[in-house]
Amino acid sequence: MEYSEHLFLVGGIALLLFFFVSYFFQRLKLPSLLAYVFLGIALAGLLTESELNIVDEISRLGILLLFFLLGLHFPLARLINISRRVWSVGVMDIGLNFGVSFLLAYLFGFDLMAALIIGGVAYASSSSITVKMLEESKRLKTPEGEFKLALLIFEDLAAPVLVSFLVGLTTHGVVTASSILIILGKVVLLTLASVLMALHVFSRLDLFVSRYMSRDFIPLFAAAIALIFAGIAEALDLSKLLGAFLAGVVLSETGTSKELEEIIAPVKDLTLPFFFFWFGTTITVGTGIVSPLALAVLLLWAVIGKLIVGFWGGRIYGLTFKSSIRAAFGLVQRGEFSVVIAALAKPFMSVFLGIYIVVTALVGVYLFRRAPALADRLSHWRGR
Amino acid sequence: MHIIIIGGGDVGQELAKNLFKEGHDAVVVDKNPERVKALNEELDFLIINGNGANLDVLEKAKIKSARMLIAVTESDEVNIIACMIAKTMGVPFVVARVRDPESAGSIDVDTRGLTQKQASLDLIISPEKAVAEEIAKMVHFPGAVEIEYFANGRVMVVAINISDKGESTNRPLEDLPLPIGCIILGIRRSEGEFILPGGEDTIRPGDKVYVAGSSDAMAEATLLLHGEKTRVKRVIILGGGMIGYELASILESSRRSSLITKIIEKSEERCDLLNRKLSKTIVLQGNETELSFFNDEEFAEADLVVAVTGEDRTNIVASVMCQRAGVKKIISEVTRIDYKRIYSALDITQIINPHLITASKILQHTHKENVVSLSLLKDEVAEVMEVVLPESAQVVGKKIADAGFPRGMLVGAIVRDKEVIIPHGGTVFEANDRLIIFALPNVCSRREDFFCRSDEQWSP
Numbered sequence: 001m002e003y004s005e006h007l008f009l010v011g012g013i014a015l016l017l018f019f020f021v022s023y024f025f026q027r028l029k030l031p032s033l034l035a036y037v038f039l040g041i042a043l044a045g046l047l048t049e050s051e052l053n054i055v056d057e058i059s060r061l062g063i064l065l066l067f068f069l070l071g072l073h074f075p076l077a078r079l080i081n082i083s084r085r086v087w088s089v090g091v092m093d094i095g096l097n098f099g100v101s102f103l104l105a106y107l108f109g110f111d112l113m114a115a116l117i118i119g120g121v122a123y124a125s126s127s128s129i130t131v132k133m134l135e136e137s138k139r140l141k142t143p144e145g146e147f148k149l150a151l152l153i154f155e156d157l158a159a160p161v162l163v164s165f166l167v168g169l170t171t172h173g174v175v176t177a178s179s180i181l182i183i184l185g186k187v188v189l190l191t192l193a194s195v196l197m198a199l200h201v202f203s204r205l206d207l208f209v210s211r212y213m214s215r216d217f218i219p220l221f222a223a224a225i226a227l228i229f230a231g232i233a234e235a236l237d238l239s240k241l242l243g244a245f246l247a248g249v250v251l252s253e254t255g256t257s258k259e260l261e262e263i264i265a266p267v268k269d270l271t272l273p274f275f276f277f278w279f280g281t282t283i284t285v286g287t288g289i290v291s292p293l294a295l296a297v298l299l300l301w302a303v304i305g306k307l308i309v310g311f312w313g314g315r316i317y318g319l320t321f322k323s324s325i326r327a328a329f330g331l332v333q334r335g336e337f338s339v340v341i342a343a344l345a346k347p348f349m350s351v352f353l354g355i356y357i358v359v360t361a362l363v364g365v366y367l368f369r370r371a372p373a374l375a376d377r378l379s380h381w382r383g384r
Numbered sequence: 385m386h387i388i389i390i391g392g393g394d395v396g397q398e399l400a401k402n403l404f405k406e407g408h409d410a411v412v413v414d415k416n417p418e419r420v421k422a423l424n425e426e427l428d429f430l431i432i433n434g435n436g437a438n439l440d441v442l443e444k445a446k447i448k449s450a451r452m453l454i455a456v457t458e459s460d461e462v463n464i465i466a467c468m469i470a471k472t473m474g475v476p477f478v479v480a481r482v483r484d485p486e487s488a489g490s491i492d493v494d495t496r497g498l499t500q501k502q503a504s505l506d507l508i509i510s511p512e513k514a515v516a517e518e519i520a521k522m523v524h525f526p527g528a529v530e531i532e533y534f535a536n537g538r539v540m541v542v543a544i545n546i547s548d549k550g551e552s553t554n555r556p557l558e559d560l561p562l563p564i565g566c567i568i569l570g571i572r573r574s575e576g577e578f579i580l581p582g583g584e585d586t587i588r589p590g591d592k593v594y595v596a597g598s599s600d601a602m603a604e605a606t607l608l609l610h611g612e613k614t615r616v617k618r619v620i621i622l623g624g625g626m627i628g629y630e631l632a633s634i635l636e637s638s639r640r641s642s643l644i645t646k647i648i649e650k651s652e653e654r655c656d657l658l659n660r661k662l663s664k665t666i667v668l669q670g671n672e673t674e675l676s677f678f679n680d681e682e683f684a685e686a687d688l689v690v691a692v693t694g695e696d697r698t699n700i701v702a703s704v705m706c707q708r709a710g711v712k713k714i715i716s717e718v719t720r721i722d723y724k725r726i727y728s729a730l731d732i733t734q735i736i737n738p739h740l741i742t743a744s745k746i747l748q749h750t751h752k753e754n755v756v757s758l759s760l761l762k763d764e765v766a767e768v769m770e771v772v773l774p775e776s777a778q779v780v781g782k783k784i785a786d787a788g789f790p791r792g793m794l795v796g797a798i799v800r801d802k803e804v805i806i807p808h809g810g811t812v813f814e815a816n817d818r819l820i821i822f823a824l825p826n827v828c829s830r831r832e833d834f835f836c837r838s839d840e841q842w843s844p
Contacts, residue, residue: 078659078667141669143646257656318618318644318666320685 010051018273031365033132033276040280041358052281059278062271063128063336064244065264068226070131070149071248072257076198079249082150089313090154097305098123098162104301108294117345120166121353122302124155126335127241128275129361133330133368144327147317151309151331153245157187159337160238166344186236194229194246202253209254219263225251226264275336282339283354290352302360303367306331321382322375329371333364386450387750388413388475390436390466391457392423394721394739395481395511395746399454400427402747405825411445415457437465447473454746456481456509464505471504479507479746483626507749511742516630518741519690519715522734523635523643526614526688526713527606529592529734532759533599534770535799535818541569541596541768542606543761548589549611558583563604566597567806569796569822570766578766578824580794594761596768596796596820598804614712617644620686622702623693624649624658624667627717627738631690632658632665648679683709691716696723703732756818766824768796771835775815779834785809787834792824 021035047055074082102119110118130148134140140149164183212218226247233243251260310328319327334357342353367374385408389396392414400423403410410429413436414420420433434441436457447453453470455463460482467478521531530543546553552560557568572578574590587593587609595605607613619635621628624647635645646666649655655669670679683689689706691699696719703716707730715734718724727735748758756770773780779787784795784807798805799818805811813819819835 073656075656075660077661077663081659081663081665084664143666143668146666255656255660258652318646320681322681 007054014055014274014277015270018277022273031133031136031369032273033129033136034362034365036273036276037280037283037358037361040277041283042280043277044281044283047281052278055274055278055281058271059275060240062268062273062275064226064230064240065223065268066128066131066272066275067241067244068222068230068248069261069264069268071245071250072252072261074149074245074249075252075257076195076249082146083154085317086147086150086154086313089151089309089316090158092313093151093155093309094123094158096309097302100305101298101301104298105294108291108297110294114345114349116166117341117349118298118353118356120162120341120344121334121338121356122298122305123162124159124334124337125152125306125331126333126337126361126364127152127156128279129333129335129365130330130368132272132276133333133365137369139326142323142326143319144314144323144330147314147319147323147327148310148330150317151313153242155337156239156242156245157191160187160242163340164237166341183237186238187242190233190236190238190243190246194250198250198253202250206254206256209256210259213256213259218260219267222251222260222264223267279336279339283358290348295352295356299356299359299363302334302356303332303363322379325375325378326371329367329374331364332360332367334360385409385452385750386446387411387452387454388442388445388447388450388470390414390453390455390463391481392416392419392431393456393458394719395456395742396454397423397427398739398743399456399746400429402743403750404428406750408750411450413441413445435462437462437469439469442466442469442473447475450475452477452479452750454479456742456746460484467505477506477749478504479509479749480505481509481511481742483510483512507746509742509745511738512626513630514741514745515627515692515717515736515738516634518736519627519631519692520634520638522713522715523616523619523631523688523690524638525602525606526616527603527610530594530761532768534757534768534797534820535804537599538799538802538804539596539770539797539820540599540602541594541759541796541820541822542602544593544595544606544609546587546589546591546593546609547611551611552587552609553589554586556584556586557581560587560608562595562608563597563601565601565804565806566595566605567796569594569596569794580792580824594766594822596822597806598797614687616687616713617642618686618688619643619645620682620689621645621647621665622689622691622699623647624651624654625692625694627692627694628690629658629661631692632662636662636664646682648682680705680709683711686711688713688715690714693717694719696720700726700730703727704730707732766822769821769823771819771821773813773815773817773819773835777813777815777835779813780815782813783809784811784813787813789834790827792827793834794822796820796822 017039018036021039022032025032025035098119101122102115105115105118106112130152134145134148139145161180161183165180209218226244229247230240230243234240307328310331311324314324314327338357342350342357345353387403387408387410389399389410389412392412396412400410400412404427411432412423412427412429413432413434414423415433415435417433420431423431432441432445436455447470453467453475455466457463463480463482467480470478522528525531525542528542528544532541534541568581570578571581571585571587572592579585593609595609597605621631628647632645632647635643645664646668647658648668648670649658650670652669655667658667683706689711691702691714693699699716699718700723703714706714713734714732715736716727716732718727718735718737721737724735744759751758756772758767758769761768795807797820798807798811800814
């Protein structure tokens with residue numbers, strides 16, 4: 001265990017680097033998550049396997065807490081409210097981004113398996129990048145912010161099903177109807193169990209939590225709930241982010257979301273940079289792309305597909321024209337989920353997929369920042 | 385009948401004025417000496433300065449001979465306690481205005497606590513809920529500016545503003561192709577005069593026309609008079625207070641689920657609460673400033689905006705912004721009735737006053753038993769009343785033309801065995817008919833002569 005001697009030193013240097021790059025990026029008015037990603041790409045070769053493992057562990061905690069905090073803002077009634085309006089958009093998202101990307105890849109001559117993986121990589125927008133960007137740009141509470149979150153939650157529900165589908169294909173070469181049904185059943189089970197707990201257990205804990213809010217054991221309680229839910233979700237082969245999110249939902253029934261958020265947020269701020277850093281280290285940059293033309297077309301579709309879902313879906317969801325435009329330009333970034341799927345691909349495709357992910361992430365972040373201005377311009381143009 | 389009113393605020397004053405008109409004997413109790421002084425100059429009733437929940441004060445107000453006590457102070461607790469005392473002292477009918485539904489129970493107010501009977505209240509009025517119900521009617525019937533339902537929803541009386549777009553203007557009424565089952569009761573001219581029209585009168589742009597008729601025919605009549613069909617799909621509620629919340633819940637539970645309802649509320653805590661309680665409405669959090677209500681982007685696509693921020697001035701400014709953004713219909717809450725003039729100056733016609741609605745709901749209970757419901761029209765030009773005709777009423781068996789109604793009283797519709805009849809001079813009254821009567825203020829007090837039993841006591 002070579003790292004154990006210098007653990008604090010390495011950790012300290014990492015945090016210091018995070019501090020510097022984040023500071024400079026913010027001075028340049030760029031999103032700080034990009035700083036961490038670039039740092040990750042740059043330092044990927046310098047870190048040992050075991051150090052990377054530690055980064056991975058911390059990064060999981062960070063992303064988990066991000067989703068836990070998000071869940072705190074979605075009490076059950078609100079969750080039911082948005083799911084009622086978002087499911088049709090979610091289905092459209094699967095069709096356009098998974099379905100069409102898969103078809104395009106297949107037409108470009110990739111074999112069935114590779115095309116399915118490309119579809120999977122193209123499907124989900126990055127929850128972490130989107131939420132972090134919404135937070136940084138203070139757009140979390142806008143109408144389109146809610147819509148984007150709703151869609152991301154839908155993707156987080158659908159993604160594990162997709163992953164298990166693809167894992168089944170890559171390891172056994174076949175997918176049985178029963179394995180898909182089992183994973184669907186687990187999603188339903190976890191959600192139902194959370195709903196029941198929220199209604200019958202946590203809604204009665206409001207007095208307890210608010211009474212002891214300032215005591216030192218409440219953070220333990222909140223973090224324990226978050227980790228346990230995420231752990232259970234992971235044990236069921238579901239998205240741990242979904243688990244953490246549900247933990248937030250359940251705790252929000254105590255009516256103390258704001259205070260809990262204040263307690264947990266600092267821990268998230270310490271650990272979340274590791275997630276984006278880790279994301280950077282996973283991206284394989286290199287030469288020898290399999291098919292540049294296919295990559296270009298797929299990248300183009302990666303943007304267009306999400307634009308359509310964002311705009312059209314936004315209108316279905318009930319957003320105004322301008323809001324829908326802003327939503328459309330805020331969904332292009334792909335991220336952690338695509339990385340998970342890309343890991344299933346054969347080695348010759350990793351550069352191809354790596355470039356796909358990093359380009360969509362960068363373009364996504366750029367479009368995200370430009371979204372309000374673009375929306376203004378487009379609605380002005382439409383007005384004329 | 386001797387009636388005690390606790391609370392001389394807007395509602396109390398409105399009640400007192402109307403009760404005076406109807407010839408009742410009322411006492412007003414208010415704890416604010418300055419207001420008592422002002423009321424003394426304005427009203428011809430006894431005004432007592434004191435706490436309405438105090439036994440001595442109530443005795444001074446002659447509670448033992450009172451037939452009814454109406455408690456409408458700002459405080460729920462005072463209202464409930466005053467009613468409880470009154471009940472113990474043998475007052476037959478007590479009414480409390482209760483803002484917070486958790487304070488006391490009622491049939492139509494959501495409650496988990498005491499039942500209405502346990503709290504010994506005969507009637508609980510929740511102003512916010514009443515206002516929300518009123519607005520919900522307008523949302524569902526956007527062509528009209530005022531809507532009242534009678535006879536379990538079979539008959540409607542609506543007020544329609546006449547634009548210059550309709551084909552109905554400048555034609556004698558007798559030539560107007562009104563659908564069968566509708567009648568024009570009255571016309572309020574833009575200059576303020578109110579007429580009960582004859583066949584040769586015409587409607588002019590800017591008039592407000594009152595129409596009665598069966599609910600089925602009313603949509604067609606509204607279209608004819610209003611001239612354009614207003615389709616409501618996107619509703620924005622400004623302000624997530626009690627009224628906004630109640631309205632959103634009513635709209636959520638209505639069968640017309642195609643509505644997209646959004647609430648814009650500035651307080652984060654309130655938004656959290658609304659998100660917790662509402663399941664179809666989109667809750668948008670504005671920033672902490674007043675300006676958050678003026679969301680151009682949302683206004684630009686809204687079909688209907690309801691301004692119920694609880695702040696008259698904010699409502700006015702928001703209404704103006706909506707008007708400029710081209711919102712087809714704006715409904716605004718006005719708590720200070722003086723501001724009404726500003727709205728007319730700005731050409732915003734759809735305003736709603738919580739005090740007037742509360743008063744009107746309470747007044748329904750100050751009438752004789754067979755009066756099923758009574759509504760004050762908004763400009764207070766007339767009252768619309770629903771009565772069930774008792775066998776002993778003097779008009780039973782007579783033709784309308786022979787009944788000798790004074791000028792200013794009109795029977796708009798008769799519901800007989802579930803059938804809606806638009807009466808003419810030859811229609812004969814039968815016992816148990818439900819009549820929808822339209823009456824100008826000067827004849828209001830005389831309608832009991834025609835439609836009630838001669839021996840009847842005041843209800844209750």
